[in-house]
Amino acid sequence: MADPKGFLTTGREVAETRPVTERLKDWNEVYVPGSLLPIISKQAGRCMDCGIPFCHNGCPLGNLIPEWNDYAYREDWSAASERLHATNNFPEFTGRLCPAPCEAACVLGINQPAVTIKNVEVSIIDKAWDSGDVTPQPPERLSGKTVAVIGSGPAGLAAAQQLTRAGHTVAVYERADRIGGLLRYGIPEFKMEKVHINRRIEQMRAEGTKFRTEVEIGRDIDAAKLRRRYDAVVIAAGATLSRDLPVPGRELSGIHFAMEYLPLANKVQEGDFVPPPTTAAGKHVVVIGGGDTGADCVGTAHRQGAASVTQLEIMPRPGDDRPTGQPWPTFPMLYKVTSAHEEGGERVYSVSTTHFEGDEDGNVQFLHLIEVEFKGGKLEQKPGTERKIPAQLVTLAMGFTGTDQANGLVSQFGLELDERGNVARDADFATNVNGVYVAGDAGRGQSLIVWAIAEGRSAARGVDRFLTGASELPAPIRPTDRALTA
Numbered sequence: 001m002a003d004p005k006g007f008l009t010t011g012r013e014v015a016e017t018r019p020v021t022e023r024l025k026d027w028n029e030v031y032v033p034g035s036l037l038p039i040i041s042k043q044a045g046r047c048m049d050c051g052i053p054f055c056h057n058g059c060p061l062g063n064l065i066p067e068w069n070d071y072a073y074r075e076d077w078s079a080a081s082e083r084l085h086a087t088n089n090f091p092e093f094t095g096r097l098c099p100a101p102c103e104a105a106c107v108l109g110i111n112q113p114a115v116t117i118k119n120v121e122v123s124i125i126d127k128a129w130d131s132g133d134v135t136p137q138p139p140e141r142l143s144g145k146t147v148a149v150i151g152s153g154p155a156g157l158a159a160a161q162q163l164t165r166a167g168h169t170v171a172v173y174e175r176a177d178r179i180g181g182l183l184r185y186g187i188p189e190f191k192m193e194k195v196h197i198n199r200r201i202e203q204m205r206a207e208g209t210k211f212r213t214e215v216e217i218g219r220d221i222d223a224a225k226l227r228r229r230y231d232a233v234v235i236a237a238g239a240t241l242s243r244d245l246p247v248p249g250r251e252l253s254g255i256h257f258a259m260e261y262l263p264l265a266n267k268v269q270e271g272d273f274v275p276p277p278t279t280a281a282g283k284h285v286v287v288i289g290g291g292d293t294g295a296d297c298v299g300t301a302h303r304q305g306a307a308s309v310t311q312l313e314i315m316p317r318p319g320d321d322r323p324t325g326q327p328w329p330t331f332p333m334l335y336k337v338t339s340a341h342e343e344g345g346e347r348v349y350s351v352s353t354t355h356f357e358g359d360e361d362g363n364v365q366f367l368h369l370i371e372v373e374f375k376g377g378k379l380e381q382k383p384g385t386e387r388k389i390p391a392q393l394v395t396l397a398m399g400f401t402g403t404d405q406a407n408g409l410v411s412q413f414g415l416e417l418d419e420r421g422n423v424a425r426d427a428d429f430a431t432n433v434n435g436v437y438v439a440g441d442a443g444r445g446q447s448l449i450v451w452a453i454a455e456g457r458s459a460a461r462g463v464d465r466f467l468t469g470a471s472e473l474p475a476p477i478r479p480t481d482r483a484l485t486a
Helices: 037-044 054-058 065-073 077-085 091-097 117-131 154-165 195-207 223-229 258-269 292-303 409-413 449-468
Strands: 146-150 169-174 210-213 232-235 255-257 284-288 308-313 346-349 351-358 364-375 378-381 387-390 393-396 436-438
Touching: 037 065, 037 117, 054 065, 065 077, 065 117, 077 117, 091 117, 091 195, 091 449, 146 154, 146 223, 154 169, 154 195, 154 232, 154 449, 195 210, 223 409, 232 449, 255 258, 258 292, 258 393, 284 292, 284 387, 292 308, 292 393, 308 351, 364 393, 436 449
Parallel strands: 146 169, 146 232, 169 210, 232 436, 255 393, 284 308, 284 393, 308 346
Antiparallel strands: 351 364, 364 378, 364 387
């Protein structure tokens, strides 16, 4: 155990953020560089080394949290990095982007602020990169087997790295012009600078993984031909079909899916555009959807110089304390103020969009909404609460409904879908097509980055066993596993 009295003597401290006035002028990560290292060892010492560490159950990766907390407390950063990488291929991604269900399941969190597990994690991996502890791990021998991975998001990258290290020759196919999937073009720079993706890609290249960009399976390469070319295929194409809002005026210019809007801002940072084709500069912006993607749109609009930003959510405002119906160690629905919300704008709950209003040129100008409430388990509009707000740029961030089928990938493989429109798979993550596996949101549906990485690791084991008859790769989850809920 790190510090037997740490949870009694040390209060919770989190990463320090840069002043709003400063960070709105750039796209760098919002945290003060180096602010964690002076405090993180004591924070790691708050870990209680529980007899039954529920943080393991909260995290689908099964991260060995008490172990690397102990090493971080003792400032043995190399050992901490080794324990961290034992269960997680990309802790610098999860340490920045995961909402930390492990902290919700922390035993200390029953009656005190939980251990800052996420901050400890990112401190360990950043220190490991700085000290040169993260190096390529090429296989000792090659199996002679080939694997194609479709999609380069966290699930695809995790599967590819695991299979490459197992000795298989792996090629990752990505339809975008750069590797990273939603990590590259869905996550704004202020949440994760892309240097973290770039150096992981270089590590994977040094290990032997091949990358093919601007190749869309189904359109550029027939899926059936791809299957014949490789010994196995892993589909990690994500759940990229955005949920639409079919109300009058939806066809007006200026209304975009979040994943049409956010990638353009990222491409500016890559040097592709100055300025982006779609920008919030000088406009009244409305973001429909109260989740993390909506918050990403809010922060992006702030940095582009929006005149105002309003975020709409159809559900009621969550409470500040854990609801009685969501007891520890489940992940509670709480009112969350992200870094983007700290930067300004208005958040409006319990409202529904009725229609959009445009000008004579077909550009959106106003959004009409009405207040709603739940009665008898049904959502009902409240008469007399209609109003309109200015809206010259609207982003739809209401989640995703499944994997893309328009490109032919599903039909050309002949894949079966489950009742929710996801690619169906068995206990080994195998689809109904021999040698074709699925990992991440394409099979699970829209989910968290930790679930994507866990699925990529588990699917890699299924593929390895298919190719060789046995596997020593870890499989942290089953396809049927779900997050801890009440």
